Amino acid sequence: MSMLQSFVHYFLHLGFPAIVAILFFRNNWKKVYLIFLLTMLVDLDHLLADPFFDPNRCSIGFHPLHTQWAIGAYLLMLFSPKTRTPAIGLLMHMATDGLDCWWMNLVR
Numbered sequence: 692m693s694m695l696q697s698f699v700h701y702f703l704h705l706g707f708p709a710i711v712a713i714l715f716f717r718n719n720w721k722k723v724y725l726i727f728l729l730t731m732l733v734d735l736d737h738l739l740a741d742p743f744f745d746p747n748r749c750s751i752g753f754h755p756l757h758t759q760w761a762i763g764a765y766l767l768m769l770f771s772p773k774t775r776t777p778a779i780g781l782l783m784h785m786a787t788d789g790l791d792c793w794w795m796n797l798v799r
Contacts, residue, residue, distance in 0.1 A: 696794050703787040704731060708780060716776075723776055730780030733757070749792035757788060 708727035709720075716723040736754040737743045750757045762785050768778035 700787060700791055704784065708783055726776045727780035730777050730784055733781060733784060747795060749795060750788040751785065751792050757785065
């Protein structure tokens with residue numbers, strides 16, 4: 692993973708959700724940002740892999756909570772006001788990891 696890719700990856704996981712929270716959830720942006728950060732717990736499924744961290748592995752489709760089925764469930768969560776905020780966080784996470792997959796294929 693290049694330095695630029697690492698910067699983009701971590702910005703999209705940490706900085707971009709803050710921007711989304713501030714722009715679209717102005718009144719509750721701190722709470723929403725915390726929820727967005729908590730959705731990163733989805734990466735606990737990496738602990739099931741051996742090795743659990745591989746910078747050259749595409750997470751999408753490999754880890755259980757990063758499969759198309761899981762992403763479909765996150766999309767369905769958008770329709771309920773109670774699960775909408777975590778759904779947005781999870782989908783931003785999946786988009787970031789998907790961008791990593793695209794980036795890795797571009798470099799190869």
